Amino acid sequence: MACAELEEFATEVAAATNNEVKITVHAGGQLGFKGPEMLGAIRDGLVPTGTFMFSQQVGTSPVLGAGSVPYLVSGFDEMKTFWKLARPYFDGEFKRFNQKLLFTIAWPGQNVFAKTELSSADTFRSMKIRTTDRNGSDFFRTLGASPAQILWGEVVPALPTGWCATST
Structure with missing residues (x-):
């Protein structure tokens, strides 16, 4: 936020x-x-x-x-x-959790950015993909991808590892 x-x-x-x-x-x-x-x-x-x-x-x-x-x-x-x-x-x-939700800010939904066209679910089978949470990881793992949950603040340090070549 x-x-x-x-x-x-x-x-x-x-x-x-x-x-x-x-x-x-x-x-x-x-x-x-x-x-x-x-x-x-x-x-x-x-x-x-x-x-x-x-x-x-x-x-x-x-x-x-x-x-x-x-x-x-x-x-x-x-x-x-x-x-x-x-x-x-x-x-x-x-x-x-003994809390009260005071306000929310709309946030963009999950997206995929890739260097190649993602024309079918099979396209994900060899893909390493950054996700922001377990839901994204589970979703893309089901498609055959290799997801890694990486928080936004950890994205830049992870770029050299190749895990952030694609992202959600």
Whole structure:
């Protein structure tokens, strides 16, 4: 999530509460937690609030990965419909972790970028592919690809290994 949106949210909360509630934004893992650790860090009281991509929480909460199933949602209109249907389930899952979902930011769905045309499922059989979560890894493994789950912050260091030649 971009820092600008978080700073804007913090400013709006301060204004709405006459500065009784102030949020300090710590971006980019400054507090020592990576995205996949945030759900547990908030649940365990290590931080009072936090942001993360839902898909990064699939290992802890498979429900939160529903929106990252490749090709499930295509475009913002379908995303709005998905959120309308999924929100009660997400709210229930956050309640299970003693949390409250305050806001979300639409994020692009899974995509594949490749140097060659992907004309059929067979095309994936010899492909190494970067995925962002377990859902993507499972999906592409089913197609015969060799997926590697690599967080965004680890992509640049992984480029020389060849794992990021294609990505989702």
